Amino acid sequence: MQDNEDAPVTHAKVVVVGAGPAGSATALHLAQLGIDDVVIVDLHDFPRDKTCGSGLSPRAITTLQELKIWDSIEPLTYPITDLRIVTRDGHEALVSAGEKAAAAICLRRDLDFEIHERSLEAGVKFLPGFAASEPIVRGDRWIGIKARDGREVRAEWVVVANGAHSTLSTATGPKRMIHAIMGWWEGVDYRPHTVEMIWDDLTLPYYGWLFPETETRVNIGITYQDDHKLKNARRIFRAFLAKHYRDRLEGATQLGKWKGHPIVYSYRLGHLWTPGGWWSARLDA
Template identity: 30%
Template sequence: MTRRYDLAIAGAGPAGSAAAWQAARTGARVVLLDKAEFPRDKPCGDGLTPRATNYLQKMGLADEIAKFHRVNRAKIYSPSEWELSFPRRAGMPDHGHGIRRCELDTMLLNNAAAAGAEVRQAAEVVGPLVDDDGRVTGVMLKSGEKVSADAVIAADGAYSPVKRGLKLESQYNGYSAIAIRAEMPVNRPDFDSLDIHLKLRFRGDQLPGYGWVFPLGGGRVNIGVGYANSYKHWKQINSTQLLGEFMATLPRDWELPSIAELQKSKALQGWRLPMGFTAWPPWRPGVLFAGDALGAARPVSGAGISKALQSGMAAGECAIAALTNGGPADFTNYQQTVQAVWGKEYRRGRLFNKVAGIPALTGAALKVLDSVNHPGFRTRLLLWESTLSGR
């Protein structure tokens, strides 16, 4: 059986659901496909920056988001402690939130459906449909069903079946972060900061990464570590062991569970996060890439939710605009949009990752950062100002 739509979207995470919401609002026939049944969890830091919060507000979800635990600042440990307040800017929130992905993604999925998108759960996309000219004309489901569409948005994650099926190479050498996290109870009052620990070592080497403690409210936190694969020995790292070593540096009176307990309860979750564009150009005839399939995460911090939402909304808008005014063979408008907004930042970020993968340089930079007392200089040196504030 073959069904046809204006736009088929593979993956109903933040990027896919944002794209479906954006496109469906125009009256387009949109289908949103995901292999899971919602609610479902996804490994993530579960922290929303002000920029991510702003995109959710633009999508009409301000009241829903406000119900979740609020964060007002970041605390950076380098290892000395310093604070970064989220800036106050006209029209922008000065806060973020702690929210589990099972709740966030279900909210976004329902929002796309309310906008008019057809949502199909337990519908796993296994690859693209391609015509004789090489243009993507839809997707194939694991069930054998073919879903035809004038255009496809591949928001199907780091291991994108659509991208794999097309055997694409990127013009940019993006990097990936390897991360592991667990949600757990903590014996401390609820707090309102995203806590980031920059001193993260492996066999004496300073890693290009950090550990985090993000609050979820109700006496629970998300604790994790992440590091970039620009470090030449990254494959030798046991991420579970690294997380345990990081947790051992946190206050004992927090009474955190052991790594063994977290493993037994299956609370540990690891993942790969593509950063700095791993699919470029971000389109091919008939298909646009968004979220992790694009490698949209910020290359300095690995922050992914805001960029997933932003890339999804841009892909949805550009896809419909191109289909209305020329057809599915050319989505240069999407490439121009992404390049104009992120180009300079992501060029710097790819260079940053390359340099940060050299332990001696990263260690020396961290010593300089730790010796400086001026908050403004620190934030600019680390690019945290643009990263956490969401610029």
């Protein structure tokens, strides 16, 4: 923590930490509810990249519709109508939602920027380059958030939405760890508007996927449990690709390097809010 007595203090009704989809959607919704003093902070300025399969589920689309921003996001998406499922025994099923897209692929750079921009249009104030490091606490209540450079935002509500690796998490008990690794290819033969989900002993209880991002580009990835960081992501991914995509990757062009990310999660949340004149809400991604 930098000791900087001259660092500015911002006052707000609500401060949201993290401007990913969870934080920006929360800030936007608060503004739509008429709360005109919402500040959102993030390490980064926007647009920024985030490694992700970029799949928007039907429920995610419904949420974006409820936020009244789907109309501006939909043109940025690749629509998905069908799902190819492969079981661990190698059985296959193709499920179709009909002609109307039920899901979509939207690059996170575009999705996150769009939600963020709509929140700013709605009156949310944004502080980029704000590395939130610790809560400002009075008694048992959070009354704000402090950045590493000494800046502060003091607020009646603190919403924490800074992703899976948040050091501000209040989750209790041991956390679980899954790992995801993925890559991007041009020229893979795939069924248009169809996502593929493949269950395999290599990844159980999780799965591998192929998501088409455009008419010519797909991302392929896997997610598997790895609580103790004992597994080799690249080795498992190589085996998965050889088993399920060897033929279709022949002649395809890989774009960039594979990207891997551990994802820490817990179903045992800590206190989500504290009662009293000042409130804090902490969301675990």
